[in-house]
Amino acid sequence: MKRSMNAFGVFLMAGILTALGIPAQAADVIKIGVIGPMNFMQGKGHWDGATLAAEEINAKGGIQVGQKKMKIQLVKADSNEFLSITDATNAMERLMTQDKVDFVVGGFRTEAVFAMQDIAMDYKKLFLGCGAAHPELCEKVGKDYKRYKYWFRVTPTNSNYLVRVCLINLATVNGLLKKDLGIQKAKVAIVGEKVVWIDPMIKAIEANVPKMGMELAGVWRPSDKATDVTAELTAVQRANAQIIFTIFSASVGITFARQAGELKIPAAFVGINVEAQKDGFWAATQGKGNYAVSLATFVRDVAYNDLTLPFIEKYISRFGELPTYTAATYDAIKSTLGEAIEEAGTMDTEKLIPIIEKSERKGVASPKAKFDKNHDLFFGPGYSTGITFQWQDGKMKGWWPNGWEGVTYKGMVPYKLPPWMVEKYKK
Amino acid sequence: MLLDILISTLINGSAYALLAVGFSLIFGVARIVNIAHTAFYMLAAYCIYYGTQKLGLEPVLCMLAAVIPVTLIGLLSYRFFIDPIREHEGAVLIATIALAMAIQEIMLLLFTGDFLGVPSLVEGYRLVFGVKIAYQQLLTFGVALVVLLAVWVLLLKTRLGLAIRSTAQDREVANLMGMNESRVAMITMGVSVGLAAFTGAVVAPLAIVNPFMWMHPLIMMMAVVVLGGMGSIKGSFIGAYILGFAEALVVFLIPMGAYLKGSVALSIMILVLLIRPEGLFGIAFEEER
Numbered sequence: 074m075k076r077s078m079n080a081f082g083v084f085l086m087a088g089i090l091t092a093l094g095i096p097a098q099a100a101d102v103i104k105i106g107v108i109g110p111m112n113f114m115q116g117k118g119h120w121d122g123a124t125l126a127a128e129e130i131n132a133k134g135g136i137q138v139g140q141k142k143m144k145i146q147l148v149k150a151d152s153n154e155f156l157s158i159t160d161a162t163n164a165m166e167r168l169m170t171q172d173k174v175d176f177v178v179g180g181f182r183t184e185a186v187f188a189m190q191d192i193a194m195d196y197k198k199l200f201l202g203c204g205a206a207h208p209e210l211c212e213k214v215g216k217d218y219k220r221y222k223y224w225f226r227v228t229p230t231n232s233n234y235l236v237r238v239c240l241i242n243l244a245t246v247n248g249l250l251k252k253d254l255g256i257q258k259a260k261v262a263i264v265g266e267k268v269v270w271i272d273p274m275i276k277a278i279e280a281n282v283p284k285m286g287m288e289l290a291g292v293w294r295p296s297d298k299a300t301d302v303t304a305e306l307t308a309v310q311r312a313n314a315q316i317i318f319t320i321f322s323a324s325v326g327i328t329f330a331r332q333a334g335e336l337k338i339p340a341a342f343v344g345i346n347v348e349a350q351k352d353g354f355w356a357a358t359q360g361k362g363n364y365a366v367s368l369a370t371f372v373r374d375v376a377y378n379d380l381t382l383p384f385i386e387k388y389i390s391r392f393g394e395l396p397t398y399t400a401a402t403y404d405a406i407k408s409t410l411g412e413a414i415e416e417a418g419t420m421d422t423e424k425l426i427p428i429i430e431k432s433e434r435k436g437v438a439s440p441k442a443k444f445d446k447n448h449d450l451f452f453g454p455g456y457s458t459g460i461t462f463q464w465q466d467g468k469m470k471g472w473w474p475n476g477w478e479g480v481t482y483k484g485m486v487p488y489k490l491p492p493w494m495v496e497k498y499k500k
Numbered sequence: 501m502l503l504d505i506l507i508s509t510l511i512n513g514s515a516y517a518l519l520a521v522g523f524s525l526i527f528g529v530a531r532i533v534n535i536a537h538t539a540f541y542m543l544a545a546y547c548i549y550y551g552t553q554k555l556g557l558e559p560v561l562c563m564l565a566a567v568i569p570v571t572l573i574g575l576l577s578y579r580f581f582i583d584p585i586r587e588h589e590g591a592v593l594i595a596t597i598a599l600a601m602a603i604q605e606i607m608l609l610l611f612t613g614d615f616l617g618v619p620s621l622v623e624g625y626r627l628v629f630g631v632k633i634a635y636q637q638l639l640t641f642g643v644a645l646v647v648l649l650a651v652w653v654l655l656l657k658t659r660l661g662l663a664i665r666s667t668a669q670d671r672e673v674a675n676l677m678g679m680n681e682s683r684v685a686m687i688t689m690g691v692s693v694g695l696a697a698f699t700g701a702v703v704a705p706l707a708i709v710n711p712f713m714w715m716h717p718l719i720m721m722m723a724v725v726v727l728g729g730m731g732s733i734k735g736s737f738i739g740a741y742i743l744g745f746a747e748a749l750v751v752f753l754i755p756m757g758a759y760l761k762g763s764v765a766l767s768i769m770i771l772v773l774l775i776r777p778e779g780l781f782g783i784a785f786e787e788e789r
Contacts, residue, residue, distance in 0.1 A: 112613035155613075156712070267759035293751070296759040298716060300707045301515075304508040304751040305758055307631055311504060324615045324708045331617065332706075336625050336632040348615060356553065357617040357708065 102146040103136060103420060105406060106174035108164055108189065109181055109204065111151040114351050115399045119179040119203060121392045122400030123147055125384075126407040136411050139418040145406065148172045154185035155323070161185035165192045175420055176201070178227070178405045183207040183270040190224055199223050199422050201405040204398075206232040207270045211449035222426055225448040227409055228370060228401035228438055230459060232270055234452040235345060236277045238368060239318070240285070242343045242461050242473055243278075246316060247287055249488060250341065254498040260290040262314035262340070264305060264321075264329065266297035271320045278318060290314040297323035303332055310338055315498070319344040319366075327357045334361030339494040342366040342463075352394040355467050364491045365464045370398035370438045372462045375471040375484040377440045384437040395469070398459075404436035454478040465489055503629050505748045511637045513744025514644035515703050519717055520724040520736035521651055522695030528731030529668045530685040532582060533593045538714035538721060539600035540693045544570045544700030545709045546607055548618045559619045563701035567694055574693025578686055586685070600714060607711040616709040621702075636705050643702050647695065648737055654691070655733075664688055668731070720762065723769045729782030739780060743768065 107123045109116035127145040130136055135144040150168050153160035161182075168174045169192060177193055180186040181204035190210060193200035200223055202210060208231045213221040229235065243261070250256040261282050265271045275292060282289045290312035293305045302325065309317060317340045321329060326348040333340075342365055348354055349367040358365075373395060376382045384403065388396045396403075413428045414420055433443040439457035444450060450457050458480060461473035465486070472488045474480040523537045544566040551562030577599055585591040622635035655661040666674040667684045675681045707713055724743055728735025746768050747761040754760070772780065 110613070112608055114614060117612075291755050293755040294757065294759050295751075296762065298712075299759075300713065300716060301512060303511065303634070303637065304504075304748050305755075307504050307508060308752055308755060310632070311501070324710065327615050327617070327708050332634070335620070335623075335634045335636075338632075353614060353616070357615050359617045359619050359705075 101143060103138075103143050103176070103414070104146050104148055104172065104174040105410075106148045106150055106168035106172060106177040106179075107402060108150040108152050108161075108168065108177055108179040109399065110153055110155050111149060112153070113155060114353075114397055115181045115204060115347075116151065116179075117392075118397040118399035119181075119402050120147075120149060121388065122203075122396060122403035123178060123406055125388060125391065126403040126405075126411075130407060130411055137415045137418075138420060143420075148174050150179075152180070152185060152189070154180075154182045158182075158185045158188055162188045162192060165189040169193070169196045169198065174198070176410060176422075178203055178402045178410075179399070180204050181399060183210070183268070186210060190221075194220050194223055197223055197422060199225070199410070199425065201402075201409060202226040203228050203402045203405055205270070206230070206235055208233050208273070208449070211445075211447040214449075215447040222448070223422060225409065225429060225444055226450050227405040227442070228398050228450065228457075229368075230450050230452045230457050232274050233277070235368060235459075236274045237452070238459060238461065238473070239274075239344055240278070240281055241477060242366070243282075243287075243316065243318065244285060245473065246341050246343050246488060247285065249490065250315060250498075253490065254495065256315055256498060258286065258288055259315045260288045260313055261316045261318055262290040262309040262312055263292045263318045264302075264309065265292070265294060265319070266299075266321050266323055266325050267294045268297050268322065270322070274320055287316070295325055295329075297321075297325050299325045300328060301332070302329050303336070305329075306333055306336055306338055309340070310336075314340050315494075316341050316343060319346050321345065322347040324348065327354065327362070330354075330362040330365040331358040332361075334358060334363055334365075337491070337493040339491070339497040341490050341494060347397075349462075349464060349469075350395075350397045355464065360467065362464050363466065364489060366488075367462060368459045369462050369469070370401060370459055371396045372460050372469050372471040372484070375460055375462075375482050377438070377482060378435060380435060380437045398438070401436075401438040404434075404438050404442065408434040408436045408442070454480045463488060501752055504631055505745070505752050507628060507631045507633065508748035508751070509741055509745040510641055511633065511744075512747055513741035514637075514641040515699065515706070516717070516720050516724050516744060517644045517737050517740035518640070518647060518699040518702065519696065519721040520728070520740050521648060521733055522692040522699070523721055524725050524728070524731055524733050524736040525651065525695070526688055526692035527725070528733070529664050529688040530586065531589060532586065532685075532689070533589065533596065534582075534689075534692065535593060535596040535718065536577065536600040536603065537596075537692070537696050538718040539603040540570050540574055540696040541700035541703070541717065542607065542709075542711070542714040543573065543603060544697035545618065545704035545707065545713065546611065548701060548704050549611075549616050549709050552618055553616070559621055559705075562618075563621065563704075566701050567697040570697035570700070571690055571694040574696075575686065575690050578689040582689070583682065583686070600718075604711045604714065611711070613711060618704045618709060620705040634706070640702050640706065643698075647698070648733075651695075651733060660687065716762070720765065723766050725779075727769045727772055727779055729779030732779065732781040735779055735781030742780075 109119035135142040150164040186205035326346040346367040475485040547566035551557040620636040724739040728739030743765040746765040750761040
């Protein structure tokens with residue numbers, strides 16, 4: 074009886090230790106937490122990009138850390154951040170305390186990333202952001218370097234740069250309306266979902282539209298989960314807007330594109346519609362999303378450098394869909410982190426930070442990537458710019474940059490106006 | 501602008517009315533607050549998605565066919581989850597919340613959180629007094645009217661309707677008169693879930709199909725039902741258009757605050773309840789039945 078009790082005790086201890094996640098070979102692997110909304114395309118992008126990077130690194134024996142090679146072990150953390158910021162902070166806490174990861178990549182919704190960022194900073198863990206665009210996330214590094222130096226934004230470029238690109242796009246479309254349709258002073262309607270990261274963008278666009286020789290028709294702020302925006306579309310049409318500047322990151326982007334297409338709203342689109350970055354957008358809008366525009370990091374057949382297209386092809390063949398920008402966790406792990414660890418010869422975060430700060434690396438998501446003093450992704454010709462694309466007859470086609478500051482990526486096509494708009498305004 | 505607001509009201513209100521009528525029916529008869537009502541609506545939307553996109557079936561066929569399995573699931577849910585605890589209204593409320601969450605999680609597991617779409621029954625739009633309205637929306641409006649009429653005929657012109665009304669009025673007396681009260685409640689549940697499924701079938705082409713699509717309509721539907729008077733079908737119908745009007749008003753008058761349309765609609769509900777706690781038609785309906 075006593076022996077069986079002892080055996081039971083040993084099994085119990087083994088079970089507890091396993092449950093607590095104390096790995097036998099913890100010292101031989103680099104544990105990277107991948108945090109994101111895993112039941113949504115953004116989280117899937119985080120995980121799939123990280124998976125490819127880890128597989129490629131591990132296939133070569135791992136990352137050279139000083140004298141030994143260490144393999145990557147990914148730990149998936151579902152932040153569920155679209156629905157609950159508490160779930161997101163719990164997931165981050167678990168990565169820190171239970172999984173005891175060495176580094177973290179991911180995050181998407183700004184509101185959640187703010188909270189997750191603080192947890193990672195508390196534990197002095199390197200957190201490579203791959204989704205949230207709010208400038209404040211990086212401005213914190215400048216304001217309180219000692220606490221926030223562990224944060225770097227790998228993707229996307231911050232929302233100020235997103236605005237800059239959108240305004241360049243707006244000028245291009247305005248020029249097209251003047252040239253092709255004779256509209257001398259286009260009216261611009263801004264339609265942006267009600268979430269934090271969009272607020273500064275709206276202010277900037279409102280201020281710039283009149284300066285660019287256009288007229289502001291109005292600003293509409295539907296809920297990010299709105300399932301019907303026909304009232305907004307009717308109002309936009311009543312305001313005689315010829316350009317609709319969309320800023321969407323959630324499901325309302327599909328609703329808006331679908332209903333605008335169904336009602337053949339005679340206006341040209343510019344702006345951001347994150348859901349449009351996804352292959353499934355065409356099916357989700359039942360083909361009504363034609364002419365929808367957004368910024369993206371990856372577009373089929375468009376290459377920043379010789380690494381981009383092989384990555385896109387591999388990703389599509391492996392996961393069956395085009396990578397969204399959150400799949401730049403690939404760059405975060407493979408180049409930003411992996412190359413820095415090899416260069417430093419250590420996983421000591423304090424030694425890695427100055428190396429990442431100074432580095433300028435080639436990746437799949439931009440011609441070259443480097444960080445500014447706030448650890449924000451640097452924007453500009455030769456560096457990260459992103460791509461503006463338009464859905465044209467069921468395919469995503471890149472149309473910017475096409476000659477901007479001397480930058481033209483391979484595979485660009487011209488912007489198209491919806492035929493029902495041309496029909497209405499063509500004299 | 502007034503015309504735009506009125507047309508938006510009719511379109512938005514119709515979807516709410518379709519949902520609220522079914523919810524109100526089962527509450528009026530069996531005093532069941534079925535929180536899973538809009539989860540059944542979501543289930544129907546997924547059935548249509550699966551039929552049209554995965555099996556390549558005709559949308560009309562899928563929309564009609566979706567009502568049957570969803571109604572059956574509704575009846576089974578009633579039989580196994582609700583009926584055994586029916587006497588405890590609080591427990592029923594919690595059980596239906598759990599049921600809705602379970603349906604959501606199953607859909608999340610099967611279809612992930614991806615936003616999906618189903619084709620419209622009728623493509624294109626029509627200009628009504630200068631306002632563009634998609635045919636699918638016109639169809640929803642028409643269906644809302646037909647459904648109300650059908651429910652009215654069912655309740656007032658059929659023997660089943662008589663049984664439903666009797667049960668709603670006094671369960672014990674209905675039992676003494678030889679009516680199987682439990683069976684009437686089950687049939688009413690079937691009709692109610694059938695209505696939810698039918699709404700899902702009609703509204704799905706206008707919505708984004710995803711595992712969380714039941715939440716917003718649930719809040720609006722509850723608001724409609726409370727505003728109209730719990731259990732009052734007439735009240736639900738009118739309440740739906742009042743809230744639809746409030747939403748349209750916000751979008752057209754405060755474009756920057758369009759996201760507040762749901763909150764404003766709910767505030768109107770609270771305001772009405774402060775003045776008339778039983779809702780707009782709570783007592784009137786009690787008298788009618």
